[in-house]
Amino acid sequence: MGISALEAAAPEGSKSEQAYLRLKQRITGGELGPGYRLVLSTIARELGVSVVPVREAIRRLEAEGLVTFERNVGATVAGVDPTLYLHTMQTLSIIEGAATALAAPLIDAADLARARGLNEELRACLADFEPARFTRLNTEFHAVLYGRCPNPHILDLVHRGWNRLGAMRTSTFSYVPGRAHQSVLEHDALLELIEAGAAAHDVEMAARAHRTNTLNAFLAQSHQPPSAL
Numbered sequence: 001m002g003i004s005a006l007e008a009a010a011p012e013g014s015k016s017e018q019a020y021l022r023l024k025q026r027i028t029g030g031e032l033g034p035g036y037r038l039v040l041s042t043i044a045r046e047l048g049v050s051v052v053p054v055r056e057a058i059r060r061l062e063a064e065g066l067v068t069f070e071r072n073v074g075a076t077v078a079g080v081d082p083t084l085y086l087h088t089m090q091t092l093s094i095i096e097g098a099a100t101a102l103a104a105p106l107i108d109a110a111d112l113a114r115a116r117g118l119n120e121e122l123r124a125c126l127a128d129f130e131p132a133r134f135t136r137l138n139t140e141f142h143a144v145l146y147g148r149c150p151n152p153h154i155l156d157l158v159h160r161g162w163n164r165l166g167a168m169r170t171s172t173f174s175y176v177p178g179r180a181h182q183s184v185l186e187h188d189a190l191l192e193l194i195e196a197g198a199a200a201h202d203v204e205m206a207a208r209a210h211r212t213n214t215l216n217a218f219l220a221q222s223h224q225p226p227s228a229l
Contacts, residue, residue, distance in 0.1 A: 097208035
């Protein structure tokens with residue numbers, strides 16, 4: 001896999017800043033996955049710069065936890081911290097469930113149409129599966145469902161949780177592609193509950209179960225039960 005995004009228009013700033021932003025975009029977007037080796041000379045050649053700004057960019061990414069250095073290997077994209085992922089997903093299951101339940105009565109026909117459209121795009125992804133695209137659409141789908149939550153404090157916590165997942169470049173669907181199909185079906189069920197005006201408790205429990213099911217799929221794939229983390 002190459003650093004192909006470098007054909008985009010160069011952002012303003014130093015060469016080191018440009019290298020940093022472009023590499024970070026590819027890493028956080030999931031295109032450069034955990035364990036991918038970052039060869040300075042190759043990246044520098046593709047960027048059209050010397051290795052010095054590339055080295056500086058990678059040092060910044062290392063400080064942010066996105067890159068690690070391994071002896072006799074060099075710089076590689078950091079893996080997902082399973083404990084941090086566990087805690088983030090457990091927290092999200094609670095707060096996003098509450099946010100979705102509070103938002104449900106405020107979701108209008110346009111929101112439902114937007115959510116259903118996104119879920120159909122997710123369904124279409126299943127045939128020719130692209131984890132990064134599926135994850136992006138999945139994030140947009142859930143943002144529609146919890147976005148009208150009237151409690152700004154809960155909403156802030158939900159955003160922090162999703163941002164934390166983004167910082168980890170975590171896509172369960174990269175590790176457990178089979179989870180994607182069931183996820184789409186669970187989205188259908190959530191939308192049906194909201195459209196039917198189901199009780200807040202039922203919506204909250206369905207949203208929480210959906211998030212927990214994703215966590216469990218990840219843990220089962222990594223053979224690490226919650227108690228072992």
